[in-house]
Amino acid sequence: MRRYLNIIKNISDDDIVVKHESYANKRPKSLSVAINELLKERFVDAGWEAESAIFHDSRYSKGSRWRLDFAKEDISVEVAFNHGEATAWNLIKPVLASELNHVEKNIQTQIGVIITAAQDMKEAGGFDGAVGTYEKFIDYLQPFQNILTVPILLIGLNRPETFEITHEKDKKGRNHGHIVRV
Numbered sequence: 001m002r003r004y005l006n007i008i009k010n011i012s013d014d015d016i017v018v019k020h021e022s023y024a025n026k027r028p029k030s031l032s033v034a035i036n037e038l039l040k041e042r043f044v045d046a047g048w049e050a051e052s053a054i055f056h057d058s059r060y061s062k063g064s065r066w067r068l069d070f071a072k073e074d075i076s077v078e079v080a081f082n083h084g085e086a087t088a089w090n091l092i093k094p095v096l097a098s099e100l101n102h103v104e105k106n107i108q109t110q111i112g113v114i115i116t117a118a119q120d121m122k123e124a125g126g127f128d129g130a131v132g133t134y135e136k137f138i139d140y141l142q143p144f145q146n147i148l149t150v151p152i153l154l155i156g157l158n159r160p161e162t163f164e165i166t167h168e169k170d171k172k173g174r175n176h177g178h179i180v181r182v
Contacts, residue, residue: 001111001153004075007042008115008155011035013162017179020165027176031125031165032081032117035157039079039115040070048072054097056104068093074110081117084132087140090114091148098150111151118156126165126177 019034020027028034044050052071053060060066070077076097080090094112097105117127118134134156141148165177 001075004046004072004113005155007046008039008157011038011042013160016160017163020177020179027178029165029167029175029177030081030127030131031121031160031177032127032131036079036081043070043072043077046072048077052076053106054093056106060103068097068107071097071107071109074108075113076107076109076111077113077115079115080137081127081131083130084136085130087132087136088144090116090132091137091140091144091152094152095148095150109150111153113153113155115155115157118158120159121157124159124164126167 015038016031016034019038020031023033040050048070049072050070051064052068054066054068068076069079076094078090078093080086082090091112091114094109094114097107097109098112114137116132116134116137117125121127122131122133134154137154137156141152141154163179163181166180167175168178169175
């Protein structure tokens with residue numbers, strides 16, 4: 001597991017800045033796109049399957065609802081920078097990939113990993129106010145304890161040490177995130 005965690009640990013502030021600034025005039029509002037792409041590049045380079053279908057059945061293999069962000073061996077990974085209302089769904093997906101049920105599966109998960117933003121990353125990284133956080137996931141664990149039948153490793157990404165995002169509106173009124181060194 002340690003070698004897999006190094007994929008996340010080895011993403012530096014400079015890596016995030018370079019990726020975020022590569023979007024030129026269409027810079028996203030937050031760091032979510034840059035971090036998602038860096039994670040995807042590095043997990044795939046390490047032999048992980050990206051956007052792995054949970055189920056083998058074709059009825060459930062279309063679209064992103066029934067997919068894990070990454071899967072390898074018996075580990076499933078979800079990157080959760082989405083709306084806080086998706087917190088429960090992000091917790092349930094590794095469980096679906098681990099439980100026996102009536103739909104043939106592509107992966108038999110033994111551990112689920114959820115990567116999300118801690119509150120300080122949400123603020124410094126320019127994330128939307130509705131984005132769920134590590135702290136929100138923690139709040140869900142006790143009420144979900146009887147539902148979460150697979151071990152979950154919850155990873156909260158902290159704010160960058162060397163920069164933060166500020167927002168500037170373009171001519172159409174859309175916010176774009178800009179790097180400000182601290």
